[in-house]
Amino acid sequence: MTTLLIVNGTVIGSAGPYAADVLVEGEKIAALFAPGRGPADVETIDATGKYVIPGAVDAHTHMELPFGGTFASDTFDTGTRAAAFGGTTTIVDFAVQRTGEVVQDGLAAWHGKAEGNCHVDYAFHMILGGVDDDSLKAMDQLVADEGITSFKLFMAYPGVFYSDDGQILRAMQRARDNGAVIMMHAENGIAIDVLVQQALARGETDPIHHGITRPQALEAEATSRAIRLAEVARDCPLYIVHLSASQALEEVAAARDAGRNVFAETCPQYLYLTLEDQLGAPGFEGAKWVCSTPLRSKHEPHRADLWKGLRSNDLAVVSTDHCPFCFKDQKELGRGDFSKIPNGIGGVEHRVDLVYQGVVDKQLSLARWVETIATTPARMFGLYPRKGVIAPGSDADIVLYDPAGTTRIGVDTHHMNMDHSAWEGYEIAGRVHTVLSRGTVVVDGDGNYHGRKGHGQYLRRGLSDYLL
Amino acid sequence: MTTLLIVNGTVIGSAGPYAADVLVEGEKIAALFAPGRGPADVETIDATGKYVIPGAVDAHTHMELPFGGTFASDTFDTGTRAAAFGGTTTIVDFAVQRTGEVVQDGLAAWHGKAEGNCHVDYAFHMILGGVDDDSLKAMDQLVADEGITSFKLFMAYPGVFYSDDGQILRAMQRARDNGAVIMMHAENGIAIDVLVQQALARGETDPIHHGITRPQALEAEATSRAIRLAEVARDCPLYIVHLSASQALEEVAAARDAGRNVFAETCPQYLYLTLEDQLGAPGFEGAKWVCSTPLRSKHEPHRADLWKGLRSNDLAVVSTDHCPFCFKDQKELGRGDFSKIPNGIGGVEHRVDLVYQGVVDKQLSLARWVETIATTPARMFGLYPRKGVIAPGSDADIVLYDPAGTTRIGVDTHHMNMDHSAWEGYEIAGRVHTVLSRGTVVVDGDGNYHGRKGHGQYLRRGLSDYLL
Amino acid sequence: MTTLLIVNGTVIGSAGPYAADVLVEGEKIAALFAPGRGPADVETIDATGKYVIPGAVDAHTHMELPFGGTFASDTFDTGTRAAAFGGTTTIVDFAVQRTGEVVQDGLAAWHGKAEGNCHVDYAFHMILGGVDDDSLKAMDQLVADEGITSFKLFMAYPGVFYSDDGQILRAMQRARDNGAVIMMHAENGIAIDVLVQQALARGETDPIHHGITRPQALEAEATSRAIRLAEVARDCPLYIVHLSASQALEEVAAARDAGRNVFAETCPQYLYLTLEDQLGAPGFEGAKWVCSTPLRSKHEPHRADLWKGLRSNDLAVVSTDHCPFCFKDQKELGRGDFSKIPNGIGGVEHRVDLVYQGVVDKQLSLARWVETIATTPARMFGLYPRKGVIAPGSDADIVLYDPAGTTRIGVDTHHMNMDHSAWEGYEIAGRVHTVLSRGTVVVDGDGNYHGRKGHGQYLRRGLSDYLL
Amino acid sequence: MTTLLIVNGTVIGSAGPYAADVLVEGEKIAALFAPGRGPADVETIDATGKYVIPGAVDAHTHMELPFGGTFASDTFDTGTRAAAFGGTTTIVDFAVQRTGEVVQDGLAAWHGKAEGNCHVDYAFHMILGGVDDDSLKAMDQLVADEGITSFKLFMAYPGVFYSDDGQILRAMQRARDNGAVIMMHAENGIAIDVLVQQALARGETDPIHHGITRPQALEAEATSRAIRLAEVARDCPLYIVHLSASQALEEVAAARDAGRNVFAETCPQYLYLTLEDQLGAPGFEGAKWVCSTPLRSKHEPHRADLWKGLRSNDLAVVSTDHCPFCFKDQKELGRGDFSKIPNGIGGVEHRVDLVYQGVVDKQLSLARWVETIATTPARMFGLYPRKGVIAPGSDADIVLYDPAGTTRIGVDTHHMNMDHSAWEGYEIAGRVHTVLSRGTVVVDGDGNYHGRKGHGQYLRRGLSDYLL
């Protein structure tokens, strides 16, 4: 059994930083000591000058997701290995029920993909592609027996994942009763499809039109609608995924001011990248940044507002929505028709760094950095106190983060299975130094990898700890 | 040196509860252990079935405050002893500069009252009764040298504590530069005084008219004004004290949605007591509940909104505004003229219990209970990580709270120097069990007192850790 | 040719009341004179003590509407005669295209019903039951050639009139280009149908459940959604019909504060009647008040807010949504299943009176009374200056209203083809005294009827005069 | 007695334009006729192609105002003559009570200045420079006996016109009882004075610092405070003068959405001119545009928002705040110290044109043009129906406005007593063609002046007709 003492570091908790030494025994954190008070006779890791933070929890990934005739390019193997490199030691991926399928079959398929292949621990949300009596019953069963306590619905993608407002309402009512959280892709896909068809009919086929045909008003509208439907479902807990527009944030903030159980996440891409500079890159280059919700205009205050939302907790979580597609053969499917470009950006490896850059840029405190990438997703999705905190008894998922280090992001150095990087050339004023997953050092301070496929375990989740 | 292990308890942190054993060595927390992993050979306190929480921090007390020709009836001796009984191990009292006085003289006077008399640790905010060039310079000196990093101004009480908007602006500008927080008593006292004179002229002299002449609109107005002035002072951090009205809360929430460094506290009296039932009690009885801001109408949603604000963190802190006056000879000064009733309610002993009752009533989570009474005030006012958290290296200010216990509040049992209780007959479904102050058990599980006058030390505070 | 001078009355214009004599020549108003300055040698009507107002314009009626297997019980003959008795000299009825029908065929059918049968002038809006390429083209043709410049869509009634958000968006885009106004029945019918089925499954079959299953949140949601869709359609003019909930009004008000071309009407039933007192009447009695949007709870501030909205012009128009069904054989279709009750209340005869009562009750000024029932609907729907004002050159549609009179409403006295009255027993402190339609006295001061079927003419409407 | 028929014109009323011929007999409008229906044997004015509008009402002028050691440069003679040239046939000037003066003495002084000197009709508001028992009594007397029904207070200019919040509250309470309207200069002058002193101390003495030291937040704050105080005064009618900032407009809009009797005016300078381009003109040139509230930044949406407010009626009135000072000897008093520059812009001659330009620019409808410059000020301040409308019985104050004309504004052509123009070089796509004051043609279509000093009469005003 491992026994390790991490000494001389600064632990970052929800209340802020404090100096403490962390004792790891086996897979767990055994104790926290005032500096120097720990046992003398054990192996140590020197964390001088480092932040000691809980392994990050990425609550939104799509490994091997089938989409538009292809598959997300990271398997659970490659994707979770990249996650480990980036300081993320838990992912919550989305198992998928498609319309007409049995929910449990979809779940079984995802277990099949993940089992034995993961480098870090993993859990599942369930996408409900078709709400009917059977899938409502399945919700109860997944909550009770399978450790799946969150269900994602789509107001976009008619004919694929789309649920109508009646289906959404029924799922919300059921969640209200069984304690689950409803996660929502909040874009008015019915209206968007009209705009998309009109754009294509006008010959507007370049990647930027993916963004132009998904205007902020249709994200804000769907966000508002989801909040009202949750109100009708007697305040069913609601979690808006990948929020990108200021106006959608305003809807969330107003619901929260009214005391509602409404939460939202954003993603690093919305904090840094823009409609014009990335999605509007010359030629077909912008395809790399086709994701939904889309990148927003740099001429509007979206990015500043999202940072503000993270500070004030109107945005509770930063996830990646990791959904990588290679440029060659995958993104290229949409040459001449932006609507055929597979939607998604790969970033599971970079979230800890990209949000830390916000600390450097005075956008966020250290405590909020850790909350938004680790503690809150763990609490939100029923993984606390096993994950998301540095506390005795918790899993020894620990990251030493070096504020004196530097990280250059690019396709030459990343570990994701992608032939390009959405963040090519970005340089972060900090570095993931050492990563422990359940007591094992999987990445050491020199960047050597000691993890292995199959180390990662499936996590049965409880109900959310985060409700008002 | 004490060595003590608190075993079998449930620690409540900002992220929620977890099981841990807490090792106290001397005046500090030396370590937290996963249950059972602590040293075997030390004295233990059994916390089975108890919550282990940081000693509470009351950021708003007025011991021995001179007011209306009399003095608040608790000395630092009696008041801090009562605080200890109630699980509060730190108070931040208000030193007072009156108009024309030298700020440092006021501070020295308060040190004189407190030094050697306190049972628990104490710090000071500084009330500026007159903002001028000298007191602005004094602000810098208090921040730099005296550990005083928050300054309170009054928009009420013309001729006593009142500052005009120009003075407020100047103090805010200075605070913006030296890092201090401006605390604001936000009521439009100029307009209130007109209403008071008009009421008295109509023969409306009963205590309830204290409340009627301080309508919510004049609290909301002042709150809004303070927020705008802080904006002009380049977003000076602003902390609204004793917020009681829904409409004032809306102003705070809107500022926070806009990303502003605006914070607010409420007090237990506003969460439970009302204009009609208490302040409007028959005869002169209502005088017991004369405080400013006043109790609000039960026919309006103030109380529910305040609980909502505590959940959403638009209200960050619960303080007591402990300012006790005896009924006899003190409150009675205002018979026949409500404006002569000394303003204040005593409650330093009951805050931990009264907010815990909100947990029982499903108004608040355990984590928010601890944040609002201990962690956030400590962070807000520069006492973190020494106070406000259960963490290695922090002061061993620890409370064992028994959710199976019961607390009956009343003048026969309380320890404050008051001849009545504002909370007479209230029964709480929980009990302060054991209290440690800097490693010393001052109250044991049987309610015996082991503390002593002079144990409490003055705390030099740093700048706020809580800014966005 | 008639020549008539209405003398001694007080004309009510948009800017307020003024004394003037009104000269009618033929079908038109020939002149307005300062009192006593008119020609001496003509027939006069003495309007001493009366208000002289433009004949009212009811912008929302449904004569002979097929609904739920039956027909609204007023024909254009009986309905427009009742309108005349009530001081309404123009109606704008809804011609209907059902899904799959040719728009122009629907219009022709409505012309067939109305032509030669109307007692007062009439125009048509067009209901689009199915938005597709053909009906979009038809919109242009109706605007250009048929004098139909407003189109109504439904977010409720799936399978009957319902349009999805893509259809709505396309119709709005077209309206934006051809200058028409989109009228919206704003209720989320998809979600409502779920609530209806659930209620029926629980055995909740009484009329009140019609209201309970259409909660305010689903009206507010749809209102908000329509506003956002109109924003995407480059600020297409939008007119919300039969607004009944405070929360929907808030959405309209916010859009208007933002400078948007968003308008709304309410109906008398929402200003006076309630969920509990009418829709919740014992037994099946409540069926009389089944209409959509439903009557709202008296425990919430809806009615006061609607009056407020009329004062501030956030509500621009009062229409009746006249859609009468007899209790016997019609409303009774829904015994045992509230969802089978034909939706509608008859009131075309009472609007002038019911809104005037608001003047008596100090809810509304005289000017706003006339604006909301006559001037604004005429301007909104392209009938100004022919209708809606007392001005030289306008049609001599004139009502003398007697503020000293009294109107008792009830089935025994009304002229609508209904076997009951939604307003039975209501007494109004005012009375429609004399009514002129295009220069003809159709109702005289003694209540005698001089009108005739076929007098009413079809009005080709222009574009709205009311856009910001 | 004049008898004149204005033929072939288009009358603009509150409900929109209509064709009518207007008969003037003596000082009054005797009749309106459908085109061609008027008497054949009278003198005519041909208004072909012209708009026939009511003479404009300027509700905010300061003739001969003493300010900062000098006097506004227009006398009632020169100022009202210039007004007539510009189509303004009524002014409401501000009589002044200074602190310590008897209100009625101030009024008498203003009557002394105006009587026998005015070219067009005039009325007075009363500025209360000191609210005390005597001036409160005087308010009642002026309402009852003097035809003065509006009282202006200042939240700015401490030591000159400033009232504190208690004085404001008392005046509002009195107005609530006697029916008057409170007009408010809403800027936080106490805070502004601090900023001014700090700027001067830093050597920031140029005119632009006049604007920088009066930030929008201090206008919005005061606006909000005035609204709250009016709420405490049981919804006393409140009229905010010279609103210039978007954020102040938001406060007004919110109050109006809540159904409050809150109104606001803006001025042409805020619709067109900016902090940078005018107030920030090189050298001391900016002094020409020193006025309070100040011109706002062109980098913020103030101007667009003000036009929006005029469309939606959140801004009810456009006045000029005409307060002219010559550059030489007057504006120059503030060389080297912007706080010494007399505050004011002269524009009484240009308002009709400048707001008409908004019609040309599609900012405003013809109906709103006439409402904001004539009808609403007349209704707001108790002059309706004598002034502000083209209606039989009203005063024959009539303007023929030529949309085919052009107006070049500049010091060489204007008639105000100023040695410069704030609008030098502005060109308007329209022209005041003919102006009648009480039946007399004072300006003919060739620009010849036929008016005379002393023609203008004092107007006793009634209570406001405009309250909700």
Ligand SMILES: [Zn+2]
């Ligand atoms: Zn996703």
Ligand SMILES: [Zn+2]
């Ligand atoms: Zn206070």
Ligand SMILES: [Zn+2]
């Ligand atoms: Zn908020």
Ligand SMILES: [Zn+2]
């Ligand atoms: Zn206090």
Ligand SMILES: [Zn+2]
């Ligand atoms: Zn409808």
Ligand SMILES: [Zn+2]
């Ligand atoms: Zn509004």
Ligand SMILES: [Zn+2]
């Ligand atoms: Zn209808």
Ligand SMILES: [Zn+2]
């Ligand atoms: Zn002025």
